[in-house]
Amino acid sequence: MAKSPKQALRKPESGRDRKVVVDATEALSVVQSGMRLLVGGFGLCGIPEKLLATLAHLPAGDLEVVSNNCGVDNFGLGWLLEAHKLRRITASYVGENREFERQLLAGDIDVSLTPQGTLAERLRAGGSGLAAFYTPTGVGTSYAEGKETRAFGGKTYLLEEALRGDVALIKAEIGDRAGNLVYRGTARNFNPLCAMAADYTIAEVETLVDEGSLDPDSVHTPGIFVDAILHSPGEKRIERLKEQMPEGT
């Protein structure tokens, strides 16, 4: 993980709008080559579209990405793949992407597969000041080879280390100027976990509201986990459209 002290990343100004950034390029100026990025989303649901589209055209490369999936051809993390920005990806499932497959077979990109629940919990632990945890997931499989095990109450668990990143790129439905976030539907997924586990978190929000507009009881991610907010009511894409058959068919 590249050295990126939070103090150096944090914008120096203080005051009410200190977290609000005017455009994606400004927000992404903290991203340097070699960094580890945590990217929210499940499939194409709840991904920071504008931040990813912009990052694909910025100079930073040789990036390591932690994300449940790796986008699809021509959308999401697929943009970073096509721009050859990725050195390594940690994910639970990487189907649906021919460019990814091509780069993997060519040895241009390295992949580390992690069970989905383990990935989520590693991020949660990383964002919670914890070093590691024991989980029953994967015991007795090839995934467990080389991992430390320990029995508790007669049941075997694997030791899994916490995971942190230099910068998180996440997506929320609504954000306020204090950085508080509200997600919508199943677009929440890994976003709150990535927000917690990075030294610097950039949240792309569809709606930006003033402080006081959100009910404190409805906030999903408290603003302390968010360093920069980008307002971008951008394009959302459906990966697999399924609809009910009309009556009578």
Next chain:
Amino acid sequence: MWTREHIAARAAAELPQGSYVNLGIGLPTLVANFLRADQNITLQSENGLLGVGPYPAPGTADADWINAGKETITATAGAATFDSATSFAMIRSGRIDVALLGAMEVAANGDLANWMIPGKRVKGMGGAMDLVAGVRRVVILMEQCTRDGESKLLERCTLPLTGQGVVDRVITDLGVFDIEDGAFVLRELAPGTTVERVREATAGSLRVSL
């Protein structure tokens, strides 16, 4: 012989009243079509939804509402959304009563292989290893033989495992099998097939208890 729809209907019929159920991708997804309202089943989708509803009406699909197969869905009345850590907390802690999953191989000792074939492209285990490690009851829905006619019910799995000793029951096109004491126990025969046909199609230890 049961069709895929018959397998799904058979699996739906035995789900306990009021249970929380996770449906895997592929054949298990069909089970949703056969649930009766009076069963009061709550479907969990591991990307973060408890209370998965039907596919949306034409023209109403919403990119923010998808299932674990990335298909657009709706939420039921009484549904709840949550992040991925919370989703797998409910899975690993045994609060999901039943997982219905597909498989490449099942062994007579309950081992399951359903995530990779060496030499073929590896796509990842997704949430499968977490589900089999934590859900109370794991029921596998699959065709009993490969396209080449090879049995998928083996004495020991040959493919990399998803979990060790995790399968409770297998429902195939030929019948219903429980895994007990290191053997497949045939509990129910699909119409139009025979015990002899089941024996031919089962490579692992088999007991018949109809």
